[in-house]
Amino acid sequence: MNSSVNGSVNGSRVLVLNSGSSSVKYQLLDMADGSRLASGIVERIGEGPVADHSAALKQVAEELAGQGLGLDSPALAAVGHRVVHGGTRFTEPTLITDEVLEEIEKLVPLAPLHNPANITGIKVARDLRPDLPQVAVFDTAFHATMPESAARYAVHRETADRYGVRRYGFHGTSHAYVSRATAALLGRDLAEVNTIVLHLGNGASASAVRGGVCVDTSMGLTPLEGLVMGTRSGDLDPAAIFHLARVGGMSVDEIDTLLNKRSGLLGLCGDNDMREIGRRMGEGDPKAQLAFDIYVHRLRKYVGAYAAVLGRVDAIAFTAGVGENSAAVREAALRGLSVFGIEVDAVRNALRGSSTRLISTETSRVAVAVVPTDEELEIASQAYDLVTA
Numbered sequence: 001m002n003s004s005v006n007g008s009v010n011g012s013r014v015l016v017l018n019s020g021s022s023s024v025k026y027q028l029l030d031m032a033d034g035s036r037l038a039s040g041i042v043e044r045i046g047e048g049p050v051a052d053h054s055a056a057l058k059q060v061a062e063e064l065a066g067q068g069l070g071l072d073s074p075a076l077a078a079v080g081h082r083v084v085h086g087g088t089r090f091t092e093p094t095l096i097t098d099e100v101l102e103e104i105e106k107l108v109p110l111a112p113l114h115n116p117a118n119i120t121g122i123k124v125a126r127d128l129r130p131d132l133p134q135v136a137v138f139d140t141a142f143h144a145t146m147p148e149s150a151a152r153y154a155v156h157r158e159t160a161d162r163y164g165v166r167r168y169g170f171h172g173t174s175h176a177y178v179s180r181a182t183a184a185l186l187g188r189d190l191a192e193v194n195t196i197v198l199h200l201g202n203g204a205s206a207s208a209v210r211g212g213v214c215v216d217t218s219m220g221l222t223p224l225e226g227l228v229m230g231t232r233s234g235d236l237d238p239a240a241i242f243h244l245a246r247v248g249g250m251s252v253d254e255i256d257t258l259l260n261k262r263s264g265l266l267g268l269c270g271d272n273d274m275r276e277i278g279r280r281m282g283e284g285d286p287k288a289q290l291a292f293d294i295y296v297h298r299l300r301k302y303v304g305a306y307a308a309v310l311g312r313v314d315a316i317a318f319t320a321g322v323g324e325n326s327a328a329v330r331e332a333a334l335r336g337l338s339v340f341g342i343e344v345d346a347v348r349n350a351l352r353g354s355s356t357r358l359i360s361t362e363t364s365r366v367a368v369a370v371v372p373t374d375e376e377l378e379i380a381s382q383a384y385d386l387v388t389a
């Protein structure tokens with residue numbers, strides 16, 4: 001939680017808000033030295049004492065004030081808001097104005113669960129400190145550099161364009177942060193390094209990053225596409241949806257829930273937590289083993305695909321809950337790939353740690369790294385750079 005209070009530099013603090021449908025996560029960072037002054041989460045919005053997002057943000061303000069870090073402080077330079085969907089309209093961190101808010105509202109159909117909560121968070125924060133710059137940092141923005149050949153689906157052109165059907169990609173702040181941190185770990189210029197980033201959390205996505213520029217990513221129009229996730233199926237034949245509707249009599253909303261909330265690891269074995277799956281595999285549980293095998297098989301396919309997209313791979317970086325903590329997933333995902341120059345060192349891989357580290361062998365042509373992601377720091381620095389530019 002709270003670390004040493006460092007408020008000496010005027011106007012160097014950024015409050016990062018991640019407003020979800022039923023929770024608000026916050027962190028207060030000091031960009032003078034990147035230190036975290038406070039962090040917390042207000043949960044169960046709408047059930048009980050925290051009636052709505054307005055009440056939740058007031059609670060955040062009170063928690064901060066209780067630590068002598070009130071929102072009225074002149075040291076606060078900006079509020080950085082995580083916004084999930086920026087469509088094709090927002091490809092950079094953006095200072096929030098009435099016009100920008102209207103544009104974010106227009107994107108609600110693309111992210112019906114996420115963008116409304118983000119918008120509410122922005123509005124309430126603006127009411128609390130109308131004078132303070134509010135910056136939207138979009139989950140999709142890092143992927144806006146994808147070439148049309150990667151971003152466009154082979155779907156009837158006019159129909160796709162009319163409805164905004166294309167690959168947008170998500171987890172962008174994490175992919176941006178991790179690809180940069182990987183180049184730093186290697187001591188090389190970002191522009192020289194080609195990296196495959198594997199963000200494996202409860203949601204999971206892969207990206208191919210050439211010299212700091214995203215050229216492909218596994219999530220698509222929505223976060224459903226790509227890797228096997230905690231509760232999402234990832235890739236499947238889209239005709240499965242017609243089949244479930246026609247033969248199974250399921251509605252579109254039921255299929256949406258099935259594929260987003262009741263599939264993935266959870267749907268395969270009843271658990272979405274990789275720790276529990278590992279424990280069950282240790283007991284010889286075949287369903288847990290198969291869920292793990294399907295998860296890893298999909299991951300390997302994306303590693304191979306992105307190696308081909310990039311042509312030359314300098315680094316593979318694992319991040320987020322599973323990527324940072326599961327040596328078993330990392331080992332299984334890259335096993336037997338020495339023909340591609342990828343060799344994981346068993347001892348380094350097994351070492352636990354919370355810092356950025358290499359897990360490849362000395363002879364591996366491709367560096368394999370574990371890079372703890374820090375989306376809040378990335379949002380804060382993007383917001384801060386914008387307001388101080």
Ligand code: AMP
Nearest residue numbers: 201202272273274275320321322325326
């Ligand atoms: P995230 O969405 O990045 O917070 O990741 C959450 C997921 O990380 C959980 O659902 C677990 O599957 C996984 N996870 C967290 N800690 C561990 C661990 N020590 N070993 C394996 N998986 C873990």
